[in-house]
Amino acid sequence: MKRWTWLAVAAVAFLLALAAPGQAGAEETAGALRFTIEKKELVVGEKTPVQVQAPDGYGQIRKVPLSEADVVIEKPYLLQKLPDGTMKALAVGETDVTASWGEEKLTLRVSISADYYIGGGVQLKGVMYLPIKAFFAELGAQVTYLDASKTFQVKLGNDSIQLQKGSATAVVNGAKTAMAGPVQTYGDAAVFPASLLRSAIGANLEWNSDYQYMTVWQGKADLAISTPQTEQIVKKEKLGTLTKLIGKSYWVNNFDSKYRFKKVAIYDIRPDDDGGFTVVFKLASTGELLHTAFTSAEAIRSNLASSDQFLTADPRKTYKWSNAVWDKIASGKISIGMTKEQVKMSWGSPSHTSSAYAGSISVETWRYGSYTSNWLQYVVFTNGKVSQIYS
Numbered sequence: 001m002k003r004w005t006w007l008a009v010a011a012v013a014f015l016l017a018l019a020a021p022g023q024a025g026a027e028e029t030a031g032a033l034r035f036t037i038e039k040k041e042l043v044v045g046e047k048t049p050v051q052v053q054a055p056d057g058y059g060q061i062r063k064v065p066l067s068e069a070d071v072v073i074e075k076p077y078l079l080q081k082l083p084d085g086t087m088k089a090l091a092v093g094e095t096d097v098t099a100s101w102g103e104e105k106l107t108l109r110v111s112i113s114a115d116y117y118i119g120g121g122v123q124l125k126g127v128m129y130l131p132i133k134a135f136f137a138e139l140g141a142q143v144t145y146l147d148a149s150k151t152f153q154v155k156l157g158n159d160s161i162q163l164q165k166g167s168a169t170a171v172v173n174g175a176k177t178a179m180a181g182p183v184q185t186y187g188d189a190a191v192f193p194a195s196l197l198r199s200a201i202g203a204n205l206e207w208n209s210d211y212q213y214m215t216v217w218q219g220k221a222d223l224a225i226s227t228p229q230t231e232q233i234v235k236k237e238k239l240g241t242l243t244k245l246i247g248k249s250y251w252v253n254n255f256d257s258k259y260r261f262k263k264v265a266i267y268d269i270r271p272d273d274d275g276g277f278t279v280v281f282k283l284a285s286t287g288e289l290l291h292t293a294f295t296s297a298e299a300i301r302s303n304l305a306s307s308d309q310f311l312t313a314d315p316r317k318t319y320k321w322s323n324a325v326w327d328k329i330a331s332g333k334i335s336i337g338m339t340k341e342q343v344k345m346s347w348g349s350p351s352h353t354s355s356a357y358a359g360s361i362s363v364e365t366w367r368y369g370s371y372t373s374n375w376l377q378y379v380v381f382t383n384g385k386v387s388q389i390y391s
Helices: 009-016 132-138 196-200 228-245 297-305 323-330 340-347
Strands: 026-030 033-037 041-043 047-055 061-064 070-073 079-081 086-089 093-101 104-113 122-124 127-131 142-146 151-156 159-164 169-172 175-178 184-186 189-193 204-208 213-218 221-226 249-252 263-271 277-283 289-294 352-358 361-369 376-382 385-390
Touching: 033 093, 033 104, 047 093, 070 079, 086 104, 122 184, 127 132, 127 184, 127 213, 132 142, 132 151, 132 189, 132 221, 159 196, 169 196, 175 196, 196 204, 228 263, 228 297, 277 297, 289 297, 323 340, 340 361, 340 376
Parallel strands: 041 104, 104 221
Antiparallel strands: 026 033, 033 047, 047 061, 047 086, 070 093, 079 086, 093 104, 122 127, 127 189, 142 151, 151 159, 159 169, 169 175, 184 189, 204 213, 213 221, 249 263, 263 277, 277 289, 352 361, 361 376, 376 385
C-alpha cells in the first residue's frame, strides 16, 4: 500500500535518489528456444510484456502464449503471470524467471523497486529501526502476530524470521541471530533493527544523512523508508520562507464571508504533491481549524497582503465606528452617509473611480463590477460621504 501520497515521488526525487528502472529489454537464446522480457527492472504495480518462442511440430519457430509456455517464476510473490502475455510486479525484490522447452532452459532476472517510500522508520539510540508489518509487506512477505508469545512470524518465500517484542535476538530460518537492539513499539507500530536484514535476506543498507531516510537494496531492487525527520526536512524545503508565516495572526476580511472580521492564526502550512499548499487557519474564538487550498506560495502571500482579503489588526479597534455601521459592513451592505473607508471595508476596493470638483464640492464615483459581469454598481460620494447608490 502506498503511503504519504501528499509527498509524491516526482516532487521529492532528490529525496529518493534512486536509480531509474532500466528501459532495455532482456533476451536469451538456447538452441531454438528464445525468451524475452521487455523490461527487467520494474517498479511495483508495473507490467512488462514477455515472449517465448520455440519450434512447433513442423520445425518452424512460433510464439508460445505465456499461458501455455513452460515459464517458472522463482518467487511468485514478487511477480505474476497475466493472461494478456505480461508479467506484473507485485512486491519489492529480485526473482529469476526460467523458460523451458524440452531440455533447453533460459533464465532471466527481474528486479522490482518501489517508486515511493514508506514511513515508520525511526532512529533510536543511534540504531535505525523499520516497521515490521509495513516493511515486510512491501517485500511480499506474510506477517503473523502471536499475541501469547508477543512474536511476529515473517514468511518470505522459503525464509522465515521470528521477532519477539522486547528481545534483541531474532530467529532466522531456525538459527538465533543477535540484533543491534530489541524489537520495540514506536508510535502504534512494532519496529526492528534494520541491520538484521544484512544477514537475514542479504540486503545492503544505505543511509541518507541529509534527508534522514534509509534505502534497503536487494541486488538492483530498492525500497526507501523515511523517518519523522524526513517529512520535516522535505516540508521545510518546500515551504521556504512560508515558514515565517506560521503563527502569525490576521483578521478575515472578504476572503471568507462566514468568518468576516474573525481573528485567525496560521496554525500550519502543508505542501502538496503539485506545488500547491494547504494553509490551516485556527479560529481564535473557538479553536476550530479551517483548511484552505492555494495553488502556489505567491497566492498565499498575495492574499495575506491584500487588505481586501485579510487585515493585520482588529478593524473594530482600528476604526471606532458605531455597532450599526459595523453590522452593515459585516453583512456586506452600504448606505447613504457612509464614508469611503466604510464602503471599502464593506465592499472592498472599487474596479474603477472617477472624480470631479466644483468649488468646495467634490464628487467621486466608484464603480464595482464590470460591464461584462452580471453585477454592476455605482457609489457616489459627495465631500467624502455616500450620496447616491445606483446600478
